[in-house]
Amino acid sequence: xxxxxxxxxxxxxxxxxxxxxxxxxxxxxxxxxxxxxxxxxxxxxxxxxxxxxxxxxxxxxxxxxxxxxxxxxxxxxxxxxxxxxxxxxxxxxxxxxxxxxxxxxxxxxxxxxxxxxxxxxxxxxxxxxxxxxxxxxxxxxxxxxxxxxxxxxxxxxxxxxxxxxxxxxxxxxxxxxxxxxxxxxxxxxxxxxxxxxxxxxxxxxxxxxxxxxxxxxxxxxxxxxxxxxxxxxxxxxxxxxxxxxxxxxxxxxxxxxxxxxxxxxxxxxxxxxxxxxxxxxxxxxxxxxx
Numbered sequence: 048x049x050x051x052x053x054x055x056x057x058x059x060x061x062x063x064x065x066x067x068x069x070x071x072x073x074x075x076x077x078x079x080x081x082x083x084x085x086x087x088x089x090x091x092x093x094x095x096x097x098x099x100x101x102x103x104x105x106x107x108x109x110x111x112x113x114x115x116x117x118x119x120x121x122x123x124x125x126x127x128x129x130x131x132x133x134x135x136x137x138x139x140x141x142x143x144x145x146x147x148x149x150x151x152x153x154x155x156x157x158x159x160x161x162x163x164x165x166x167x168x169x170x171x172x173x174x175x176x177x178x179x180x181x182x183x184x185x186x187x188x189x190x191x192x193x194x195x196x197x198x199x200x201x202x203x204x205x206x207x208x209x210x211x212x213x214x215x216x217x218x219x220x221x222x223x224x225x226x227x228x229x230x231x232x233x234x235x236x237x238x239x240x241x242x243x244x245x246x247x248x249x250x251x252x253x254x255x256x257x258x259x260x261x262x263x264x265x266x267x268x269x270x271x272x273x274x275x276x277x278x279x280x281x282x283x284x285x286x287x288x289x290x291x292x293x294x295x296x297x298x299x300x301x302x303x304x305x306x307x308x309x310x311x312x313x314x315x316x317x318x319x320x321x322x323x324x325x326x327x328x329x330x331x332x333x334x335x336x337x
Contacts, residue, residue, distance in 0.1 A: 075171020082180030
């Protein structure tokens with residue numbers, strides 16, 4: 048097995064070029080977009096590709112991006128999580144750029160970055176197992192990525208094996224479990240609909256997303272209940288982003304607190320129409336007080 052690296056730069060795909068699907072029908076042996084260059088692996092097999100030290104070095108050498116917490120690293124699998132928000136193909140294993148692009152999307156709460164073995168020609172008759180290339184992908188999620196949902200290990204296209212390596216994932220610190228709270232649940236684009244158990248809500252219009260301030264709001268209400276028996280203690284909070292019509296008009300982060308814990312079976316409120324506008328939700332999570 049032989050690995051050769053041309054230093055110093057990776058070239059090939061345009062940096063952060065949006066990944067799109069062609070609407071034209073691809074024919075067998077059609078040339079595919081080139082991958083990163085300078086990382087040649089011999090023999091050209093999925094087994095040798097997975098054993099390449101390049102991808103492990105990418106993964107282990109990457110510093111956690113500011114504002115994110117690492118979920119997993121250096122896996123031969125990527126996440127298959129709810130609320131995929133697209134991906135871009137990159138010229139380098141550039142975590143700061145990947146995170147910055149997530150930060151520019153109002154509902155992006157997590158990222159994964161990985162290297163994928165891909166065919167240089169569209170597999171088909173006469174090109175059943177073409178030579179390989181390597182893509183670096185930055186993937187965006189509005190739902191959480193976890194070690195449990197890192198189950199995508201690749202696929203087989205005719206005889207060509209797509210495999211994954213150097214896979215890292217990160218969630219924004221705003222959805223890390225706040226102190227005193229556990230059992231994070233993801234409700235997607237719905238909020239809870241249990242008005243009898245709703246205590247109060249708070250709106251934060253700064254367009255940030257931080258579960259910690261909802262936890263503080265919940266804790267303050269519990270402390271109030273300890274002083275005043277007429278008040279209800281907070282046992283659970285649901286927080287989400289509310290937006291009007293599209294992601295360019297974000298109302299803010301909503302924190303709704305409740306007197307008991309719930310699960311996703313009551314997360315049925317997908318939004319309302321008010322004054323001719325659609326008030327919708329994204330990145331909805333719930334936490335239970337310890």
